[in-house]
Amino acid sequence: MDFDNEFDPKFDSGLSRRDILKGSMAVAGAAAAASFPLSDALAAGYPDRNIKVYVPTREGGGADRLLRSITSVWKNYLKVNFEPTFFPGAAGRVGYEKYMGLAKDDMYELLFGNMGPEVLNWVVKKPTYDLNTFQYFAQVDSDPGIIFVSRRSKFKTIDDVIAEGKKRTLNVGVSRLAHPATLGALALGKLTGAKFNPIPLSGGKNTRAGVATGEMDLGALPSGGIVSRKKSFKVLLMFSHKNPLPGRSDNAPTMNDHFKSNMPSLIAGSRAFGIKKSAIAKHPDRFSRLEATLKAVFTDPAFKKAYAKTKSPWEFVGYRDAAQALEYTKNITKIGAEFRELLAGKRT
Numbered sequence: 001m002d003f004d005n006e007f008d009p010k011f012d013s014g015l016s017r018r019d020i021l022k023g024s025m026a027v028a029g030a031a032a033a034a035s036f037p038l039s040d041a042l043a044a045g046y047p048d049r050n051i052k053v054y055v056p057t058r059e060g061g062g063a064d065r066l067l068r069s070i071t072s073v074w075k076n077y078l079k080v081n082f083e084p085t086f087f088p089g090a091a092g093r094v095g096y097e098k099y100m101g102l103a104k105d106d107m108y109e110l111l112f113g114n115m116g117p118e119v120l121n122w123v124v125k126k127p128t129y130d131l132n133t134f135q136y137f138a139q140v141d142s143d144p145g146i147i148f149v150s151r152r153s154k155f156k157t158i159d160d161v162i163a164e165g166k167k168r169t170l171n172v173g174v175s176r177l178a179h180p181a182t183l184g185a186l187a188l189g190k191l192t193g194a195k196f197n198p199i200p201l202s203g204g205k206n207t208r209a210g211v212a213t214g215e216m217d218l219g220a221l222p223s224g225g226i227v228s229r230k231k232s233f234k235v236l237l238m239f240s241h242k243n244p245l246p247g248r249s250d251n252a253p254t255m256n257d258h259f260k261s262n263m264p265s266l267i268a269g270s271r272a273f274g275i276k277k278s279a280i281a282k283h284p285d286r287f288s289r290l291e292a293t294l295k296a297v298f299t300d301p302a303f304k305k306a307y308a309k310t311k312s313p314w315e316f317v318g319y320r321d322a323a324q325a326l327e328y329t330k331n332i333t334k335i336g337a338e339f340r341e342l343l344a345g346k347r348t
Helices: 018-022 026-037 037-042 062-078 090-102 113-122 159-165 180-192 203-214 255-259 277-281 284-297 302-306 322-338
Strands: 051-055 082-086 109-114 134-141 143-150 172-173 196-200 217-222 233-238 267-269 272-274 317-320
Touching: 018 082, 037 272, 051 062, 051 090, 062 082, 062 109, 062 134, 062 272, 062 284, 062 302, 082 172, 082 180, 090 109, 090 113, 109 113, 109 267, 113 180, 113 267, 134 322, 143 159, 143 180, 143 203, 159 172, 159 180, 180 196, 180 217, 180 255, 203 217, 203 233, 203 322, 217 267, 217 322, 233 255, 267 277, 272 277, 277 284, 317 322
Parallel strands: 051 082, 051 109, 172 196, 172 217
Antiparallel strands: 109 272, 134 272, 134 317, 143 217, 143 233, 143 267
């Protein structure tokens, strides 16, 4: 199955490379602009007050911990603090709607979200705002989606799962339906002929519990919360081009390698900073400074030390620019469109 040739433009994210270049001269040449004295002079007074960050999830979760580890270092470059505001609800929809409705386009208000699950929201139901008015400008981590089982499970390999799934429908615990890991399970079923029934269990904690007790035959989640609990769970498959944690995941195979498929990586944890395009258009100089200083955080030894407190694998960390974030969202949108009815819970 070649997902790369099955894109349905009706479910495009609303963004394109041309949109990015058109909406921001800074995105087209942010690195170069940041090095020019003129750019520095234009942004010399920015920022002169704290920067607000809308977070479309609850306080204290993985996004919160990652954001604080980044901003604890980023603030040293910008000489101001960051003020996170949390808007959980509707799988991220509440936070995005709040940001697009309330945030000013002065480059003092950003959004920090998890691209995969939140972009899939727009596949299921479009937001009230025009998708062309918003863009992600920096992806900061990549945690692949996986298939996993309890250590007590009779399934020892992904081939065991597929064989059983051809005999009966297997219940797959997921944090929510519109999620990259859920997409991975659905794509795996379509590719192999195995029958999977994704059951949303409202978050990773409940999903792990469902798999641990045997209520679920298997689970599909981001890898980070599973490899850190290696005594209880075993990773059987990764939905990425490469396994970033072979030693901590029993050297689990990737879907493309094991099944000779051609699926884009389904990164289930893909946190990113986003902003209104109008803010970039009005203040390209400020945006250049914002982008350049954020990129610098990822080579600062202080960030690695701060990130260690999140207890997430360092292998997930990496700065990816606006064009790379766009590529990710288009891939997720494309595959999500194929399984739109299932993600919306309209059929099984």
